[in-house]
Amino acid sequence: MRVEPRRSNVPWRGCRSIFLLPTSGRPGTGGRTMDHADNSDLEAMDIAVEPTDAVAYELARLRHSCAHLMAEAVQDLFPDAKFGIGPAIEHGFYYDFDLPRPLAPDDLEAIESSMRSNQARREPFSRQVVSRDEALRIFAENPYKVELIRDLPADEIITTYRQGEFLDLCRGPHVDTTGDIGPFKLLSIAGAYWRGDEKRPMLQRIYGTAWRSQDELDAHLERLQEAQRRDHRRLGRELDLFSVSEEIGPGLILWHPKGAMVRYLVEQFEQQEQLARGYDLVNTPHIASEKIYQISGHLETFRENMYAPMSIEEVDYYLKPMNCPGHIMIYKSRVHSYRDLPIRFAELGTVYRYERSGTLHGMLRVRGFTQDDAHIFCTVDQVVDEVRSVIDFAIHMAGVFGYEFQAYLATRPTKAIGSDEVWERATTDLIRAMQERGWSYKIDEGEGTFYGPKIDIKWVDALGREWTGPTIQVDFNLPERFDVNYIAEDGERHRVAMIHRTLLGSMERFVGGLIEHYAGAFPVWLAPVQAVIIPITDGQIEAAEDVKRQLERAGLRVEVDTSRDRMQAKIRNAQLQKVPYMLVIGKREEVARAVAVRPRSGPDLGAMSIDDFLAIVQPRIASHSLTLSDLDGTEA
RNA sequence: GCCGACGUAGCUCAAUUGGCAGAGCAGCUGUUUUGUAAACAGCAGGUUGCGGGUUCGAGUCCCAUCGUCGGCUCCA
Structure with missing residues (x-):
C-alpha cells in the first residue's frame, strides 16, 4: 500500500491522503512510498483508491473522469490553457491549469455549466496507445505534459484519453461516457505549485466533488456545511473561548476564561x-x-x-522551540x-516556532x-x-x-x-x-x-x-x-x-480540535459552565443564588441568568451557549426547593431536588460521560 | 513565503454608474415580572484595517502595507 504524503495546512485535511493501486508490472516503483516529486505517478495512475474497495474504485474512476470533463470546459474557455495534472482525491478531484489570467468565482459557474452540457452530450472516453515520440509530439505545446512524459519509465505504455475535443495524457481508466459521471459540483479555486515544488510555477487548481447519486452529493455538501458550522474559529468567538488579536500578533492565541477553563480541565x-x-x-x-x-x-x-535571538550580556538567547x-x-x-x-x-x-504566515489557522496552526x-x-x-x-x-x-x-x-x-x-x-x-x-x-x-x-x-x-x-x-x-x-x-x-x-499534541491544537469534535457542546465534565440557573421572574433570583451556592459547594460550575430577559430568551441563550443543563426555577420550584432540569440535548426532565440533580450530574462528571441524562445515550 | 479572494459598528451584513455610511442582533436606559429556543420602546455605537494617490468629491478607482479566508509549501 502506498500513501501520498499529506499536504495541507489544516491538520485534519490530511485525510485528503489517498491510496494508490498496486503498480503491478512497473519495475522500480512497487512498494515505494511516493515522495513530493512523484506526481508523475499520480498522473500515470490517475485513479487513486483503496485497492480492496470496489466502491471507492468506482468513485475514483468517476471523479477522475469528472476532472477530464472539467479540463474540457476549461479548454473551451481558455484555448491557451496548459494542463498540469488532474487526479481523483478523497471526496472529489482537482485539476491544475496554467491560465492566462486568474480565475474568478464567476468562471467556476461558466465552467460548470459548460461541463453540464458536455455531460448531457454523453461524449465517449476513448483510449489510444501512443509511442513516446507521438506523445511528445501531441503535447509539444504543453511543457507540463512533456515533463510528465519524459519522466515516465522507459517501458511505460503511454496512453491518451479523448472525450469530445479534449485530449489528455492519461493512464485511465475512465467511465464509458461523460454521461456516466454522475452529479458533481466545483468547489474552490486555489494556487498550487507545479509538482508541489515551491520553486516551480504556481498553477491554478480547481477543486470539485462528484458522486454516483444526487443524494450522495447532497450528503457530502451537507457534511461540508456541518464542518463549517463546527469551525472552531467561529465557535471560539460565539462561545467566547479564545481570540487572536492583530495587535498581539498572528498565530498567538488569547485564551478567554471559558476556553482557558476547558484547557485547564x-x-x-x-x-x-x-x-x-x-x-x-x-x-x-x-x-x-x-x-x-x-x-x-x-x-x-x-x-x-526559531525566532531571532535576543542578546543578553553578549550571549544569544532563543525562545525555546522544543522542551x-x-x-x-x-x-x-x-x-x-x-x-x-x-x-x-x-x-x-x-x-514558540516561526510558522510562515500563510500556514496559520485558528488554534490549529499557531506560532x-x-x-x-x-x-x-x-x-x-x-x-x-x-x-x-x-x-x-x-x-x-x-x-x-x-x-x-x-x-x-x-x-x-x-x-x-x-x-x-x-x-x-x-x-x-x-x-x-x-x-x-x-x-x-x-x-x-x-x-x-x-x-x-x-x-x-x-x-x-x-x-x-x-x-x-x-x-x-x-x-x-x-x-x-x-x-x-x-x-x-x-x-x-x-x-x-x-x-x-x-x-x-499541543493544547492549542487539541482544544481547537475538541471544539470541532464536540461542535462546541462539551461533555459536562469539560463544559466551562455546567449549568445555568434560570429564574422565571426576579422573585426567584434569591432562590437561584441559593441553588447556585449549593451546586458550587458540590463542585459544579454554575451561573445564574439574572438578565431581564424572559425565561424563553434565557433558555435560548443557554442553548446557544451549549450549556449542558438549564435549571429553571419558578414559583413552584421555589416553594418545593427544587429545580426543573432541562438538558441542552434532550427533553425536560421535570422538577427535582438539588440532590436528585446532583445524582444525575456528578457520576457523569466523574466518569467523563458524553451523556447528560438517561434519556440521551448518544449525545456527542 | 507563494497564488487567489476578502477586510464597513462587538457580531452578521446593506450602501445605484464615485455624491450626506445604514439595518438586525449584542450593549445601555426605560416599561413589562413573564413557565421551556428571541417581550416592547428609546439611546448610544464608525477617521469604512492602516498609509499614500487620483478626483470638486472615495466605503466604492489606483498603489503600498497589515490581517483574514481558500489552497500550495511546511508543521504540534
Whole structure:
C-alpha cells in the first residue's frame, strides 16, 4: 500500500491522503512510498483508491473522469490553457491549469455549466496507445505534459484519453461516457505549485466533488456545511473561548476564561493520569542560551523555525522551540543509576516556532503553543516496553475524548542528525512496539524529526476527519550529543535512550480540535459552565443564588441568568451557549426547593431536588460521560 | 513565503454608474415580572484595517502595507 504524503495546512485535511493501486508490472516503483516529486505517478495512475474497495474504485474512476470533463470546459474557455495534472482525491478531484489570467468565482459557474452540457452530450472516453515520440509530439505545446512524459519509465505504455475535443495524457481508466459521471459540483479555486515544488510555477487548481447519486452529493455538501458550522474559529468567538488579536500578533492565541477553563480541565486530567503512571512534573524556562541549541542541533537543523535571538550580556538567547534540552539538563544535573530508570519528565511546555504566515489557522496552526510534552529516559532495553506503555496511554486518552485513531510511522527525513544504524534501531523499536500492541500503521516517508523517527497518532473525529496530535519519538541521537548516561550494574557509564512523546499534541491544537469534535457542546465534565440557573421572574433570583451556592459547594460550575430577559430568551441563550443543563426555577420550584432540569440535548426532565440533580450530574462528571441524562445515550 | 479572494459598528451584513455610511442582533436606559429556543420602546455605537494617490468629491478607482479566508509549501 502506498500513501501520498499529506499536504495541507489544516491538520485534519490530511485525510485528503489517498491510496494508490498496486503498480503491478512497473519495475522500480512497487512498494515505494511516493515522495513530493512523484506526481508523475499520480498522473500515470490517475485513479487513486483503496485497492480492496470496489466502491471507492468506482468513485475514483468517476471523479477522475469528472476532472477530464472539467479540463474540457476549461479548454473551451481558455484555448491557451496548459494542463498540469488532474487526479481523483478523497471526496472529489482537482485539476491544475496554467491560465492566462486568474480565475474568478464567476468562471467556476461558466465552467460548470459548460461541463453540464458536455455531460448531457454523453461524449465517449476513448483510449489510444501512443509511442513516446507521438506523445511528445501531441503535447509539444504543453511543457507540463512533456515533463510528465519524459519522466515516465522507459517501458511505460503511454496512453491518451479523448472525450469530445479534449485530449489528455492519461493512464485511465475512465467511465464509458461523460454521461456516466454522475452529479458533481466545483468547489474552490486555489494556487498550487507545479509538482508541489515551491520553486516551480504556481498553477491554478480547481477543486470539485462528484458522486454516483444526487443524494450522495447532497450528503457530502451537507457534511461540508456541518464542518463549517463546527469551525472552531467561529465557535471560539460565539462561545467566547479564545481570540487572536492583530495587535498581539498572528498565530498567538488569547485564551478567554471559558476556553482557558476547558484547557485547564484537560490539563488537570492529563496531569493526574501522568502522575498515576510514574511521570514526574518538571518546568523549564522559556528562553535558553545558544549553547544548548548548538549542542542539541537545533541551530543546525531547526533554525528556520526559531525566532531571532535576543542578546543578553553578549550571549544569544532563543525562545525555546522544543522542551527536550531543558529536560535533558534536569536529568544531567546528577548521576543516575540504572535503578532510577525509566525516568519520565512531563511538562506543559510552551514553545514558540516561526510558522510562515500563510500556514496559520485558528488554534490549529499557531506560532506559540503548549505541548503536553514528556521525555522518558531509559535503557536501550526498556525502549520497546516504554513505547508500548505510551501507546496504551495514548489509547486511553483517545477513548476519554471519544476519538478513534490511526497510527503513522514517520521515517528519517532528509535533514537529520545521527548515523544510519541508530536510525535503523530506533525505527525498529517503534515498529516492534506497535506490532506487539497489535497495531496496524501507515508510513509517512521522511516525515520524522531531525533527531529520530516517530509514531504520529491521528485522531479521527466525529466527522471522520483526521488530526495530527500525539507523537512518540525514539531518540538515540540527543543522548549522544548531550552525553546522557546512567551507571549500570557493571559500574560503567552507559548511554540512555530517550523517548519524546506528547499525548494530545499541543493544547492549542487539541482544544481547537475538541471544539470541532464536540461542535462546541462539551461533555459536562469539560463544559466551562455546567449549568445555568434560570429564574422565571426576579422573585426567584434569591432562590437561584441559593441553588447556585449549593451546586458550587458540590463542585459544579454554575451561573445564574439574572438578565431581564424572559425565561424563553434565557433558555435560548443557554442553548446557544451549549450549556449542558438549564435549571429553571419558578414559583413552584421555589416553594418545593427544587429545580426543573432541562438538558441542552434532550427533553425536560421535570422538577427535582438539588440532590436528585446532583445524582444525575456528578457520576457523569466523574466518569467523563458524553451523556447528560438517561434519556440521551448518544449525545456527542 | 507563494497564488487567489476578502477586510464597513462587538457580531452578521446593506450602501445605484464615485455624491450626506445604514439595518438586525449584542450593549445601555426605560416599561413589562413573564413557565421551556428571541417581550416592547428609546439611546448610544464608525477617521469604512492602516498609509499614500487620483478626483470638486472615495466605503466604492489606483498603489503600498497589515490581517483574514481558500489552497500550495511546511508543521504540534
